[in-house]
Amino acid sequence: MKKNVLIVGAGGVAQVVAHKCAQNNDVLGDIHIASRTKAKCDAIIASVHEKKAMKQEGVLEAHALDALDIEATKALIEKTGSQIVINVGTAFLNMSVLRACMDTGVAYIDTAIHEDPNKICETPPWYGNYEWKRADECKEKGITAILGAGFDPGVVNAYARLARDEYLDKVTDVDIVDINAGSHGKYFATNFDPEINFREFTGVVYSWQGGEWNVNKMFEIGKDYDLPVVGTRRAYLCGHDEVHSLAKNMDGADVRFWMGFGDHYINVFTVLKNIGLLSEQPVKLADGTEVVPLKVVKACLPDPSSLAPEYQGKTCIGDFVKGIKDGKEREVFIYNVADHKEAYNEVGSQGISYTAGVPPVAAAMLVASGEWDVKQMANVEELPPKPFLSVLAKIGLSTWIRENGQERPLFE
Amino acid sequence: MKKNVLIVGAGGVAQVVAHKCAQNNDVLGDIHIASRTKAKCDAIIASVHEKKAMKQEGVLEAHALDALDIEATKALIEKTGSQIVINVGTAFLNMSVLRACMDTGVAYIDTAIHEDPNKICETPPWYGNYEWKRADECKEKGITAILGAGFDPGVVNAYARLARDEYLDKVTDVDIVDINAGSHGKYFATNFDPEINFREFTGVVYSWQGGEWNVNKMFEIGKDYDLPVVGTRRAYLCGHDEVHSLAKNMDGADVRFWMGFGDHYINVFTVLKNIGLLSEQPVKLADGTEVVPLKVVKACLPDPSSLAPEYQGKTCIGDFVKGIKDGKEREVFIYNVADHKEAYNEVGSQGISYTAGVPPVAAAMLVASGEWDVKQMANVEELPPKPFLSVLAKIGLSTWIRENGQERPLFE
Structure with a gap:
């Protein structure tokens, strides 16, 4: 209906x-x-x-x-x-x-x-x-x-469930890997609203391991992943929405989320963060005005929607799901590859x-x-x-x- | 009197x-x-x-x-x-x-x-x-x-005049070198009001060479100087007040100003500049407020006067003055070395x-x-x-x- x-x-x-x-x-x-x-x-x-x-x-x-x-x-x-x-x-x-x-x-x-x-x-x-x-x-x-x-979150949660339903008797590890191997041609830009985008990385990183919440710093733990189409890419342990719900719903398996970042992104992010420009707490200017630095950074960065026309390359997002099948270790990588240009041609994004x-x-x-x-x-x-x-x-x-x-x- | x-x-x-x-x-x-x-x-x-x-x-x-x-x-x-x-x-x-x-x-x-x-x-x-x-x-x-x-400007202008008066018959080159080899222990800070400090480096660089104004980009021309006390330091061609007055008053000699910068300073400066955060032109925030990014950066950075207690190390500032004396090439380096800690102990700066x-x-x-x-x-x-x-x-x-x-x- x-x-x-x-x-x-x-x-x-x-x-x-x-x-x-x-x-x-x-x-x-x-x-x-x-x-x-x-x-x-x-x-x-x-x-x-x-x-x-x-x-x-x-x-x-x-x-x-x-x-x-x-x-x-x-x-x-x-x-x-x-x-x-x-x-x-x-x-x-x-x-x-x-x-x-x-x-x-x-x-x-x-x-x-x-x-x-x-x-x-x-x-x-x-x-x-x-x-x-x-x-x-x-x-x-x-x-x-x-x-x-x-x-x-979303499709990667379905991938984890699919692995549990069809490929494994017992899931021990879900490692979600999100790689954007595309290039927008700007000095620096975020793919979503910078206010939301940076918030993902400014605090500590939570992962679910050994039946409890593990805490790390952002960019503390990096790992090279060899992936279809986009090749070998460095990804870092991050906190992400789906880690929490999968921690509850995957029968105790370890759940980690990894996002790919280039050195340039990390450098710019680190400079802005260390200076305090990613803060959502207002600072007082010399004239007494109060301003939230993050909102000023947002105003200086390109509007994410403006990136689409020039965006080239592909994304690869998927789940490495590891566990036991018929008494033996098994690992599958369930994933999607998307193309920036094709997306733009089809829907303008x-x-x-x-x-x-x-x-x-x-x-x-x-x-x-x-x-x-x-x-x-x-x-x-x-x-x-x-x-x-x-x-x-x-x-x-x-x-x-x-x-x-x-x-x-x-x-x- | x-x-x-x-x-x-x-x-x-x-x-x-x-x-x-x-x-x-x-x-x-x-x-x-x-x-x-x-x-x-x-x-x-x-x-x-x-x-x-x-x-x-x-x-x-x-x-x-x-x-x-x-x-x-x-x-x-x-x-x-x-x-x-x-x-x-x-x-x-x-x-x-x-x-x-x-x-x-x-x-x-x-x-x-x-x-x-x-x-x-x-x-x-x-x-x-x-x-x-x-x-x-x-x-x-x-x-x-x-x-x-x-x-x-100031003492270095007197150094140039001293060289012309006492050491050289004809001055061909005045290269002023300003090295701060001190460390304030902060992630990033400027030694003067950031609004003034950055302005020195955000535009093009003027030097006086061959009887005319030469234009370069900031950090385009770097040179390693071997200096007393502070050792070998990399300095970059910059514009500076004294270049203009010396260009007029040193009988046509080339006049250049070089300031020492570490890679970390250059990196932070480059990130802030490329994102537009050093601009003195207001940007419009999502709520319509207009804010000058540079003033927000200033508010986020340490107050220069707060650096003094922890500042360690020395400065070396002087003039390489080159020319002809008695028909032969001669070069002198006239300089001062100052110590951050001694300055703080004496006058609190x-x-x-x-x-x-x-x-x-x-x-x-x-x-x-x-x-x-x-x-x-x-x-x-x-x-x-x-x-x-x-x-x-x-x-x-x-x-x-x-x-x-x-x-x-x-x-x-």
Whole structure:
């Protein structure tokens, strides 16, 4: 049954979500896009029409919305008859948008953990600090709320579940590796909102090892990974949303997240951090004005959405999952490779936004079809992975498996 | 004859000036310190008393003054009976303080070229843009105005003049080298106000070679100098105040200025500059506020005056002067070595402030004695160098000469 979709947010990921919803509006229904700045929604809609992305005639409308305003969000959900909300606004909005969905009885999908703008890198349990507190109420009310349904978190959670279901009797290690081997040609830029992007790396790094939370410093632990297509790349142990939910849902396996960084990125990041320019705490200027340094850095850096036209190269994101099968050690690498240029040509966004924006649309399609309309709150690894990976393969992100040096697609 | 002194400014250099005036208040007279923030003047006065720096009983008073306000400055000069103004406030104040001195008929001494806060690295002639336009009026009115009487510009100008007077028949090259081999123990800091400090390096680099202005990029031309005490250090061609006046006053010799930078300084500077954080042009934040990035960087960096207690190591600043003597090539290196810790112990400031703050006091003492009371505007190389270097040797900065690997003090 077709279900109307409300997209919250109008950044690079929202652009991909809108294109993908449009390309699949035979499965989904009316499409609405809402953001504080309606002009950004209008620009996305123009881009959808320019690419002739609407599969069939249908509604595609822009709305001005402050999604921190729960009553306004509820009113828009009701006015538009939306049955699924895809929240790809800033991570500060999650709890208010989720509340609006719970109060109006519609499905909620997001791609990142909730963040308090005044806190950086909270201690685990991250989901437990916010989203999971609403799990019981979702179940009582029969609300489908799918958390972290982007690529990472999201698809990588499904990869871990797939490995456990099909390739291993017991999982001992999940190492998620995220490599962007693309180049945007700028001196320095972040692929998402710098305010969110840097927050991932300014605190300590949590990993789940030996049944407990391990703490490291950022860039303390690096490792060279030899990967399909992108070759050997250095990645560093980082904290990331999915580590927490997988720590709970993978039967005690170690869970680590590794992100690739070049020396140049690390150098720039280190300089900015050490000087205090990544701080979200205001500093006082000579004239007495108070300014948050991170907001000034953001204003100086290129707008992430401006990077897409020149972005070249590929991303490789996947899970090394290790464990025991039939009494023997086994390791598989389940992954996707995406291309920045292809993403731009198709939907006008770079590959990082593409990999983050396609999965929540696949999740929405599964909610519409009923397969993932589970009437409760769930992280992606708690849902059947194959339907999700199957839809993803059809709408733009194919899954591959490498084992013993051999690579094969999940779906032949 | 004793002359009362008004010190404008209350930063690290002003602190040194106050201490040195106090130590020589038998030659100078009453000492007044004025700054926008009177509390900073009070702190300097407390420091002078703490070190028991007053040579004999006398006046030492703090005043609140906005030195951009010419009438207020004139009133303070008259109220305090000051006959010499030592301007060591920001470089933005020169022209208004000079005007106040010209209108009240008192001597003016500064240590750096005037700057317009809205312009970075103006094209030469720098002094010609501002100060020298008042030269005729100073002469008519009999006003002594000594420009750039710090260390560099200042003492290095006297070194160049000394070489021309005593060691060479014809000067072909003046290479001024400024090495700070000290360490403040911080991740990154500037030794002066970051707003002024960075401005020296964010534009193009001018040098005087072959009878014309040469243009290079910052850090484009580096050279290893083997120097007394501090050893071999890498220095880079920079623009600097004294290059312009020496270009005019050294009979056509090439004049270059070289400043030592470590790789870490260059790296941090390069990152900040490339991202746009050293810009004095406002950027617009997401909420619409306009902020000057450089002012935010300044707020994040350590206050230069806070560096003094931990500063260790030495500075070496001097002139390689090359030319012809008795038909043969000759080169001398005339220099001073200063020690950060000794400076701190004596006057509570680090060595960079010390080398900048002692010379204008020597100049003031020569104005008081009449030797430099020239009743016109002059750059330091236009004045007899030996009395200046002689006073400097007595009050804390001795001059040395290295030639053919042999080092000797100027005054045995």
